[in-house]
Amino acid sequence: MRIPTSAALAALGGALVLGLTVAPAAQAAPASADCTTDAFGIAGKYGEFVLGDDVHSPDAEGAVAVGGNADFRGGFSVGNELTAAQVDALPGRASLVVRGDLLNGGSATVVMKGNAVVGGEIKDRALEMHNGTFEKKADLIDFEGEFTKLRAYSDALAGESATSGAEVKLDGNRLTLTGTDKDRNVFTVPAAQLEKAKEVFVKVPAGATTIVNVTGQAYDMATAGTTGFFLSGGQDFVLDDKSQSAADGAVRAKLLWNFPNATKIVKNSQAAWPGSVLAPHAHLELGTAAPVNGSVWVASLHGSGGAETHHFPFTGCLPEVPGTPGTPSPSTTPSGTPSSTPPATATPSASVPPSGSATPSGTPSGTPTPGAPAPSASPSEPGEGDLATTGSSNMIPITVGGALVVAAGASMVVIARRRKRA
Numbered sequence: 001m002r003i004p005t006s007a008a009l010a011a012l013g014g015a016l017v018l019g020l021t022v023a024p025a026a027q028a029a030p031a032s033a034d035c036t037t038d039a040f041g042i043a044g045k046y047g048e049f050v051l052g053d054d055v056h057s058p059d060a061e062g063a064v065a066v067g068g069n070a071d072f073r074g075g076f077s078v079g080n081e082l083t084a085a086q087v088d089a090l091p092g093r094a095s096l097v098v099r100g101d102l103l104n105g106g107s108a109t110v111v112m113k114g115n116a117v118v119g120g121e122i123k124d125r126a127l128e129m130h131n132g133t134f135e136k137k138a139d140l141i142d143f144e145g146e147f148t149k150l151r152a153y154s155d156a157l158a159g160e161s162a163t164s165g166a167e168v169k170l171d172g173n174r175l176t177l178t179g180t181d182k183d184r185n186v187f188t189v190p191a192a193q194l195e196k197a198k199e200v201f202v203k204v205p206a207g208a209t210t211i212v213n214v215t216g217q218a219y220d221m222a223t224a225g226t227t228g229f230f231l232s233g234g235q236d237f238v239l240d241d242k243s244q245s246a247a248d249g250a251v252r253a254k255l256l257w258n259f260p261n262a263t264k265i266v267k268n269s270q271a272a273w274p275g276s277v278l279a280p281h282a283h284l285e286l287g288t289a290a291p292v293n294g295s296v297w298v299a300s301l302h303g304s305g306g307a308e309t310h311h312f313p314f315t316g317c318l319p320e321v322p323g324t325p326g327t328p329s330p331s332t333t334p335s336g337t338p339s340s341t342p343p344a345t346a347t348p349s350a351s352v353p354p355s356g357s358a359t360p361s362g363t364p365s366g367t368p369t370p371g372a373p374a375p376s377a378s379p380s381e382p383g384e385g386d387l388a389t390t391g392s393s394n395m396i397p398i399t400v401g402g403a404l405v406v407a408a409g410a411s412m413v414v415i416a417r418r419r420k421r422a
Contacts, residue, residue, distance in 0.1 A: 206233025
């Protein structure tokens with residue numbers, strides 16, 4: 001069979017075109033994401049995650065974990081808004097974890113979904129379990145370990161530079177935070193400035209993660225008289241509440257208020273507070289009305305009446321390795337926190353009652369104190385392969401393959417010419 005020179009050259013040209021077509025595709029391979037939606041680990045699965053005492057009524061819609069004593073004597077319910085998948089993701093499927101004592105008084109503590117784990121004594125009245133079980137156990141969660149991580153991460157987030165274009169503007173008693181980055185917007189606001197605001201406006205692209213780093217040892221929203229938080233995902237501002245929020249809740253779900261140094265935070269009972277609150281050194285005073293529409297991670301907590309925590313988990317995408325963290329050194333101990341540490345394990349002194357109630361007895365060995373500030377954490381540097389992020393590593397097999405194609409094409413041309421001469 002005779003192969004015309006023109007056909008061989010056409011084949012060779014086609015092979016070269018194929019090689020040039022494949023190479024850019026290999027280079028265009030997407031890079032891995034530089035953020036995580038699970039930055040807070042175990043703590044992030046709980047709507048209230050408290051190192052010390054939690055004195056609260058009447059309910060928390062999400063899961064609650066308390067490292068000290070839980071005083072729910074005004075009546076309390078837990079976990080009503082959790083999904084089945086969210087319950088399954090909790091340690092031991094426990095939507096209520098109390099390492100110390102659980103005080104009920106004459107009121108009921110009702111666990112709507114999931115299990116309950118209590119390390120100390122349940123006083124005055126049994127737990128009411130709707131579809132879970134009770135266990136007496138003090139070491140389900142390592143609260144000190146989790147708060148060490150929360151403190152380091154809070155400090156690291158505070159070290160993040162403000163996003164390009166992020167604007168903080170105080171106009172009279174109206175404070176407006178405006179960000180334009182579609183992925184992440186970082187603001188730094190002194191607590192003294194935030195306290196001047198009767199109304200707070202946050203405008204960012206819907207779906208973007210928003211970090212508001214609040215500096216200072218204390219933040220008193222009640223003294224400021226703040227009456228509302230208004231959010232916008234690019235459209236009109238919406239006064240946030242449980243039944244309404246901007247962009248169908250997309251802004252609120254990814255809004256984080258970070259207080260790396262605060263030891264006390266007071267929420268105004270006239271204002272629902274949208275977003276999640278990370279204040280690992282602080283006592284949080286919720287007041288007597290208006291909810292936090294998000295999660296809270298604090299050293300101790302007190303609230304009653306309508307001052308609930310609503311189940312709007314934080315879903316923002318935070319840096320996996322933020323800036324180099326230091327360790328804040330608060331000068332005071334948050335009020336309302338316990339002063340002793342329970343043992344690592346607890347020995348049950350009574351058998352678990354039938355499903356529907358829990359009446360363990362036993363003497364707790366004390367409750368924890370928020371420990372000293374966490375040691376500085378040094379972010380690890382990502383590994384650097386020679387060609388890991390450029391796509392160039394894929395060019396090696398393509399180049400070799402291209403050379404083989406070229407050689408084959410040239411051979412076909414030589415063979416064709418020899419046969420023609422013969």
